[in-house]
Amino acid sequence: MAKLIPLDIDVSVSKEVESKVFLDPDFVYLPLPKQKQEMKKEIHIKKGMELFRGMYAPISGKLASVEKCIVPSGEEVPCLVVSNDFQEKNEKLAATRKRISHMTKEAFLDSFFDEVLRQKFLQENILTFVISGIDEDPYCCNEVFIQKQYTKILLEMLDALLNLYPGSKAMIALKNTDSALILQYNNFLGMFRNIEIKLMEDLYLIGREEFLTSKLHIKENYVYLRAHELYALYLQIKKRRPVLETFVSILGDAIENPCVVETKLGTKAKELLQRVYGSDFSSYAIYTNGIMQGRVLDIERLVITPDCLGFVIMKKKNTRIKSCIKCGKCITVCPIHSNPLLAYKRGKAVRCIHCGLCSYICPSSIPLEKYLRGEKDE
Amino acid sequence: MSRLHKIIRIPLTRKYLLFFVFLVLGGWYKNAFLPVKEGFYSNTQLYFLFFYPLLGGFLGFLFDKVCRKKFVYSNAFFGVLFSLGLPISTPLSVFVIACFLLFILNTFFIQKKDWDLHVVVFLHLLLVGYLFFSQQYEYSNLLEKSGLFVYTFLDQLLGFQGSGLFTSSVVLLLVSFLVLCFDYYYKKEIPLTSYGFYLLTLVLYSFWKMDMAFLLTHVFSSTVLFVLVFLAPLDLFSPYSKKRKTMYSFLLGVGILPFSLWINFYEGVYFSLFLANLLIILLNAIQNRLFRS
Numbered sequence: 306m307a308k309l310i311p312l313d314i315d316v317s318v319s320k321e322v323e324s325k326v327f328l329d330p331d332f333v334y335l336p337l338p339k340q341k342q343e344m345k346k347e348i349h350i351k352k353g354m355e356l357f358r359g360m361y362a363p364i365s366g367k368l369a370s371v372e373k374c375i376v377p378s379g380e381e382v383p384c385l386v387v388s389n390d391f392q393e394k395n396e397k398l399a400a401t402r403k404r405i406s407h408m409t410k411e412a413f414l415d416s417f418f419d420e421v422l423r424q425k426f427l428q429e430n431i432l433t434f435v436i437s438g439i440d441e442d443p444y445c446c447n448e449v450f451i452q453k454q455y456t457k458i459l460l461e462m463l464d465a466l467l468n469l470y471p472g473s474k475a476m477i478a479l480k481n482t483d484s485a486l487i488l489q490y491n492n493f494l495g496m497f498r499n500i501e502i503k504l505m506e507d508l509y510l511i512g513r514e515e516f517l518t519s520k521l522h523i524k525e526n527y528v529y530l531r532a533h534e535l536y537a538l539y540l541q542i543k544k545r546r547p548v549l550e551t552f553v554s555i556l557g558d559a560i561e562n563p564c565v566v567e568t569k570l571g572t573k574a575k576e577l578l579q580r581v582y583g584s585d586f587s588s589y590a591i592y593t594n595g596i597m598q599g600r601v602l603d604i605e606r607l608v609i610t611p612d613c614l615g616f617v618i619m620k621k622k623n624t625r626i627k628s629c630i631k632c633g634k635c636i637t638v639c640p641i642h643s644n645p646l647l648a649y650k651r652g653k654a655v656r657c658i659h660c661g662l663c664s665y666i667c668p669s670s671i672p673l674e675k676y677l678r679g680e681k682d683e
Numbered sequence: 684m685s686r687l688h689k690i691i692r693i694p695l696t697r698k699y700l701l702f703f704v705f706l707v708l709g710g711w712y713k714n715a716f717l718p719v720k721e722g723f724y725s726n727t728q729l730y731f732l733f734f735y736p737l738l739g740g741f742l743g744f745l746f747d748k749v750c751r752k753k754f755v756y757s758n759a760f761f762g763v764l765f766s767l768g769l770p771i772s773t774p775l776s777v778f779v780i781a782c783f784l785l786f787i788l789n790t791f792f793i794q795k796k797d798w799d800l801h802v803v804v805f806l807h808l809l810l811v812g813y814l815f816f817s818q819q820y821e822y823s824n825l826l827e828k829s830g831l832f833v834y835t836f837l838d839q840l841l842g843f844q845g846s847g848l849f850t851s852s853v854v855l856l857l858v859s860f861l862v863l864c865f866d867y868y869y870k871k872e873i874p875l876t877s878y879g880f881y882l883l884t885l886v887l888y889s890f891w892k893m894d895m896a897f898l899l900t901h902v903f904s905s906t907v908l909f910v911l912v913f914l915a916p917l918d919l920f921s922p923y924s925k926k927r928k929t930m931y932s933f934l935l936g937v938g939i940l941p942f943s944l945w946i947n948f949y950e951g952v953y954f955s956l957f958l959a960n961l962l963i964i965l966l967n968a969i970q971n972r973l974f975r976s
Binding site for chain 2: 634
């Protein structure tokens with residue numbers, strides 16, 4: 306197994322987050338699938354309506370136009386702009402609700418709205434459900450927040466899955482430093498057989514599938530889910546509706562009261578920040594998707610998609626990039642044993658999981674992840 | 684960029700410089716205080732000795748300012764490092780010229796063109812070569828040369844012995860190494876492995892010659908320790924992959940004793956390091972050529 310390391314955390318960045326809700330954006334921007342780059346013909350849409358395969362309208366309103374926006378991965382994609390009528394008219398649900406315990410496996414697999422999530426359950430013999438309740442980035446707390454808010458719901462959903470797959474067991478992996486969450490789980494766990502808590506060391510990336518399963522010595526016949534995916538499963542299977550909202554954490558040393566905001570998918574990041582904090586923090590460095598794996602993007606055009614974890618808003622600091630001293634620490638810390646120096650010095654394509662550890666450890670402050678993404682020197 | 688949140692600890696070079704202060708004081712005690720006390724030098728030696736590290740650092744600092752370069756391993760750092768292992772007979776003018784050569788090589792070739800040549804060792808050998816051929820080569824101070832002085836128990840305890848200008852204190856070198864081992868960026872495996880190989884060759888040679896006094900005399904050689912602790916693991920010149928580090932340490936450690944016996948015990952370790960460095964450069968070049976083709 307790769308040797309993972311703990312991270313130095315700036316203690317001035319509080320992780321005591323408050324819960325906020327912002328569900329009424331003026332517009333939402335929905336990234337168009339690659340094959341369908343033109344506007345859909347229906348002008349009036351309802352909340353929950355399937356616009357394209359796997360893409361659901363998070364609000365009701367009118368289709369306004371197509372606009373180029375940026376998604377958290379940094380790509381520029383054309384997006385459908387939906388103007389909100391603030392009426393929240395719902396699309397009729399596809400099927401009547403049925404108790405999950407009465408479902409067959411086939412019916413269960415048919416009830417997914419999300420194809421990616423459904424794919425995870427297609428394997429024949431599932432023996433273990435591995436739930437990662439660990440946030441990857443030190444300044445993102447979505448997973449922990451969801452678990453704190455919906456502990457019982459998540460455990461019930463997991464129990465339902467265990468009933469659906471007899472003979473299986475579930476493991477919830479938590480960081481051993483999340484004492485409040487461990488206590489909260491312990492209050493409910495007595496009611497659920499076959500669900501156990503696994504306490505993991507506070508190491509960066511320990512929540513990732515490959516590292517977590519390796520640490521738990523699980524090799525096959527398992528389903529790996531993050532806490533937010535389990536919650537999405539609850540919405541899709543138990544509530545019979547697609548996921549239209551997401552949780553976005555906003556932290557950083559420029560923020561006095563950090564929060565996790567529940568917001569509609571497709572909301573523009575600028576509108577979210579302005580409505581939640583009354584400022585778009587234009588004079589600060591805003592890292593999308595955490596400080597380790599994220600990057601600074603144009604917040605004006607950034608759209609919140611399901612892969613948006615949050616924003617880390619930091620005071621700008623002058624970090625002078627120096628020349629490489631060949632200490633080789635970037636190679637030592639790389640969890641997949643790649644050589645980032647090949648990308649930096651020779652521009653070679655190197656296998657990378659974009660964890661950001663090489664840039665984090667570099668004593669010369671070289672943004673190695675930039676070179677690993679294939680971006681050219683400025 | 685993404686290191687914004689990282690708590691920056693004391694950089695390795697600053698720690699090095701901190702230990703250099705103690706080494707300079709130790710060297711000053713041996714090469715200035717004791718001989719002046721015994722009347723072998725005039726009082727000016729007390730201040731003159733400080734000129735070398737101060738001048739090396741200052742010239743390096745000026746060079747950095749003029750060239751507007753800011754490296755992790757600055758010229759000021761190399762200026763001080765270079766001055767520590769010099770023979771006591773080094774004239775100040777020769778030292779200044781060598782320093783400028785060092786800075787030019789470091790700034791325009793080593794750091795700019797990404798060369799791996801150990802510039803400090805190269806310049807040291809160049810300077811020593813010059814001193815040798817101009818018949819100025821000398822490591823012992825007048826007190827040591829006179830043969831009238833025997834180091835006290837305290838001196839022995841502090842590990843003083845014949846060595847470079849400021850590299851004579853074994854205890855300080857060992858303490859420096861122990862403290863540096865806790866630094867994440869310090870390549871501690873290089874001094875450890877190479878010292879292991881050096882010790883092995885030393886033990887084998889002593890048993891072969893049936894001379895245990897030789898073993899005890901050279902087991903804690905301050906010159907060897909200084910080179911292994913401070914010069915060999917310098918990031919810029921040492922390899923970073925595990926295999927190369929082992930190879931480099933092996934070559935360095937195994938080479939110390941043969942070179943010391945062949946040349947002398949002051950320069951053997953420098954030669955060994957220089958050759959290990961050259962071999963690694965050669966190996967890298969061969970690998971690069973094969974990789975490209």
